[in-house]
Amino acid sequence: MSNTIHEEITFQSTPDRIYQVLTNSKQFSEMSGGAPTDIQNEAGGEFSCFGGMITGRMIELVPNERIVQAWRAGNWDPGVYSIAKFELQQKGSETILIFDHTGFPEGQGEHLKDGWTENYWSPLKAYLG
Template sequence: MTITIHEEITFKTNPNTLYQALTDSKRFSEVTGGAPTDIQADAGGSFSLFGGMIEGRMIEIVPNERIVQAWRAGNWESGVYSIVKFEFQQQENETLLIFEHVGFPAGQVEHLKVGWTENYWEPLKKYVSE
């Protein structure tokens, strides 16, 4: 049985602001407090986040609608990747982010859930409120 992390988070901004924060190296670094970041925002492009603690490749990238990534933590066994999907839905003056993370190593679900909240959702909420 595959475990999926599924979250739906509302942000008080438009889809473009979230999309840019997740696909632009400079903006992602600002969101995360200056962490070293390199993002190649096109299908097949690589990314390295938090100074290499997270890395992977963009599988699909549809501006302001969807980002799908082959995603891995730097301490996972070599060659092990999971799939992460961000979908953006405009809802009046807010954006609903529908997030899914699948295919990660056993025993990682709680650690990953905390990581997504502390390293992505909370900093993004702060970033869009400034």
């Protein structure tokens, strides 16, 4: 697998609601089952999710449209970051989340793709449910 993950996930929700969950510490923690979360909701702000297993910085925030993060897993070598981009597009009563994750270490793709589904997309659908 290459060092790129591209997914398009449909949610029965508004872009605003999804954006809020992904950029608000309290809501993200609730969505992720109560895991400690700290999200600074501003460009350049740091974030830490799942009790510090995922950390990084907010690179770009366009409310209800786009989130771009410098993103890293806690077991990666120091200073190694990837880019995670979340694009939100409303389609009628649904929102399509177009997700691209690039630049992660070799051999991590399958594990990360599974992790996005198990730790983000499935809990987010349930939380918005």
